[in-house]
Amino acid sequence: xxxxxxxxxxxxxxxxxxxxxxxxxxxxxxxxxxxxxxxxxxxxxxxxxxxxxxxxxxxxxxxxxxxxxxxxxxxxxxxxxxxxxxxxxxxxxxxxxxxxxxxxxxxxxxxxxxxxxxxxxxxxxxxxxxxxxxxxxxxxxxxxxxxxxxxxxxxxxxxxxxxxxxxxxxxxxxxxxxxxxxxxxxxxxxxxxxxxxxxxxxxxxxxxx
Amino acid sequence: xxxxxxxxxxxxxxxxxxxxxxxxxxxxxxxxxxxxxxxxxxxxxxxxxxxxxxxxxxxxxxxxxxxxxxxxxxxxxxxxxxxxxxxxxxxxxxxxxxxxxxxxxxxxxxxxxxxxxxxxxxxxxxxxxxxxxxxxxxxxxxxxxxxxxxxxxxxxxxxxxxxxxxxxxxxxxxxxxxxxxxxxxxxxxxxxxxxxxxxxxxxxxxxxxxxxxxxxxxxxx
Numbered sequence: 001x002x003x004x005x006x007x008x009x010x011x012x013x014x015x016x017x018x019x020x021x022x023x024x025x026x027x028x029x030x031x032x033x034x035x036x037x038x039x040x041x042x043x044x045x046x047x048x049x050x051x052x053x054x055x056x057x058x059x060x061x062x063x064x065x066x067x068x069x070x071x072x073x074x075x076x077x078x079x080x081x082x083x084x085x086x087x088x089x090x091x092x093x094x095x096x097x098x099x100x101x102x103x104x105x106x107x108x109x110x111x112x113x114x115x116x117x118x119x120x121x122x123x124x125x126x127x128x129x130x131x132x133x134x135x136x137x138x139x140x141x142x143x144x145x146x147x148x149x150x151x152x153x154x155x156x157x158x159x160x161x162x163x164x165x166x167x168x169x170x171x172x173x174x175x176x177x178x179x180x181x182x183x184x185x186x187x188x189x190x191x192x193x194x195x196x197x198x199x200x201x202x203x204x205x206x207x208x209x
Numbered sequence: 210x211x212x213x214x215x216x217x218x219x220x221x222x223x224x225x226x227x228x229x230x231x232x233x234x235x236x237x238x239x240x241x242x243x244x245x246x247x248x249x250x251x252x253x254x255x256x257x258x259x260x261x262x263x264x265x266x267x268x269x270x271x272x273x274x275x276x277x278x279x280x281x282x283x284x285x286x287x288x289x290x291x292x293x294x295x296x297x298x299x300x301x302x303x304x305x306x307x308x309x310x311x312x313x314x315x316x317x318x319x320x321x322x323x324x325x326x327x328x329x330x331x332x333x334x335x336x337x338x339x340x341x342x343x344x345x346x347x348x349x350x351x352x353x354x355x356x357x358x359x360x361x362x363x364x365x366x367x368x369x370x371x372x373x374x375x376x377x378x379x380x381x382x383x384x385x386x387x388x389x390x391x392x393x394x395x396x397x398x399x400x401x402x403x404x405x406x407x408x409x410x411x412x413x414x415x416x417x418x419x420x421x422x423x424x425x426x427x428x429x430x
């Protein structure tokens with residue numbers, strides 16, 4: 001019921017373009033910030049850099065929207081359009097860092113992007129366990145091939161459809177689905193390896209005692 | 210098999226249109242069901258991850274940039290009202306245009322008189338005057354303009370009045386002073402009496418009895 005009362009993206013865009021309604025633009029940003037920032041964060045694994053890229057993305061968005069005033073051509077596809085800009089900014093950064101074409105290695109610093117999140121109460125055991133699980137899962141995500149990781153993040157974080165992901169990344173929908181398939185299977189395999197190592201470790205500990 | 214897994218992925222993410230048909234396939238094919246179970250477990254772990262969120266200060270900066278960009282860019286041709294607080298201030302206290310060429314016309318219009326009659330008193334408006342733009346017209350300047358307009362109308366009315374005296378009176382004679390300069394003899398009692406009569410007649414015509422001057426005692430006697 002609440003979602004019915006919310007103005008559409010297009011209504012917010014129109015309010016901003018027609019009358020400079022700041023609150024409408026803020027609502028638009030806050031509505032999609034998790035999706036856009038989640039993708040960038042998942043790709044660069046650094047909160048400060050993700051903030052820079054997030055802001056850089058919106059600088060381009062704002063400029064393009066105001067240049068296009070009166071002839072806005074992205075009706076109904078604002079998020080896809082913004083995601084395209086966010087992706088370009090992110091890929092540009094990764095290419096400069098020479099991290100885009102290379103398959104991710106294990107040379108991470110032990111910090112995942114989930115670890116960099118501000119936690120409300122990390123002291124409890126349950127939270128600690130959850131954070132450890134997040135760290136493990138995220139480490140596995142970072143080990144995925146960049147193309148697989150990107151499709152995974154776009155589908156999970158940004159909630160784009162596979163067809164939209166295919167259009168955004170310039171591949172066929174079958175390729176996008178294939179990358180997702182490998183991403184999930186590889187993650188599954190990594191998680192099973194961790195479980196087996198933990199099981200072997202616990203068995204070894206038992207026999208060594 | 211890959212086609213089935215592609216359909217499975219779209220089913221998992223709610224993009225498959227014929228879900229019932231695919232669910233029948235899942236029930237009929239154990240291998241497909243096992244694949245679904247494995248991938249679904251991974252998806253559940255991913256779904257449990259809270260999304261990272263940008264800091265509020267970054268969003269604030271973005272919104273500020275959006276406002277600045279909108280104000281800096283050319284306005285659309287349609288007369289859309291602007292609600293931006295940083296837009297140029299507009300004078301809204303009066304309908305009199307700021308341009309000197311239009312102010313006189315506005316002052317003498319009936320609509321302006323009606324507005325003036327319902328306008329708050331000067332004491333009510335006084336607190337607002339200090340907050341206004343110095344370049345904008347003030348209430349005081351409108352009052353001055355209104356007074357000048359009234360005086361002009363009075364002078365024009367006086368000059369167009371028919372003379373009530375039977376014979377046209379000559380201009381007052383010039384009297385010489387001790388310094389040799391000549392001054393008009395405005396103090397002549399007859400001339401002053403004539404002027405007061407004309408003023409009284411004018412006051413009756415205008416209909417403002419309070420402004421009619423009382424006859425000086427020295428002339429009534």
